Amino acid sequence: EMLAVELVMENGTKIIISTCYRVSNLGIENYNEIASSLTKLLRKKQLKKFFLIGDFNFRTANWENNYSSNNIEQLFLDEFVRLGLLQCITSPTHIKGNTLDILLTNSENHICNVDILSNNEVCKSDHYAILFELKLKIKRLKPIKIKTFNYK
Numbered sequence: 001e002m003l004a005v006e007l008v009m010e011n012g013t014k015i016i017i018s019t020c021y022r023v024s025n026l027g028i029e030n031y032n033e034i035a036s037s038l039t040k041l042l043r044k045k046q047l048k049k050f051f052l053i054g055d056f057n058f059r060t061a062n063w064e065n066n067y068s069s070n071n072i073e074q075l076f077l078d079e080f081v082r083l084g085l086l087q088c089i090t091s092p093t094h095i096k097g098n099t100l101d102i103l104l105t106n107s108e109n110h111i112c113n114v115d116i117l118s119n120n121e122v123c124k125s126d127h128y129a130i131l132f133e134l135k136l137k138i139k140r141l142k143p144i145k146i147k148t149f150n151y152k
Helices: 027-044 071-082
Strands: 002-008 014-021 049-055 101-105 111-116 130-134
Touching: 002 027, 014 027, 027 049, 027 071, 101 111, 101 130
Parallel strands: 014 049
Antiparallel strands: 002 014, 049 101, 111 130
């Protein structure tokens, strides 16, 4: 499952914020679909700012070494490197001590205040919630004031 939102800044810069959930037992077909979607988003749109957050269920991934003993997980890790994506989560996101949830970007200087909350702090789950902020300059439009009358 993948969802992406494209934002076009006033200067024309395109930003995509995407989420993805990967079921761990779907195999190579699932890898091919996700890798193809990521390549289309990043290469065809020539994005300077891309943010992907989601549950990829990488149980054996070592993010410091970009290594996994699982072949499918290793394909994903290699694809992330090929696409220039960096992992911004540095601590476990699951009660069993794994980093199953990821925050990938090609623009890490725009991510700040990454925080992994404690178990069940947001909702009942075996995953920990991830909070982060994006440092983006966005010009806010002034709200339009509308006068309404109540003739009761």
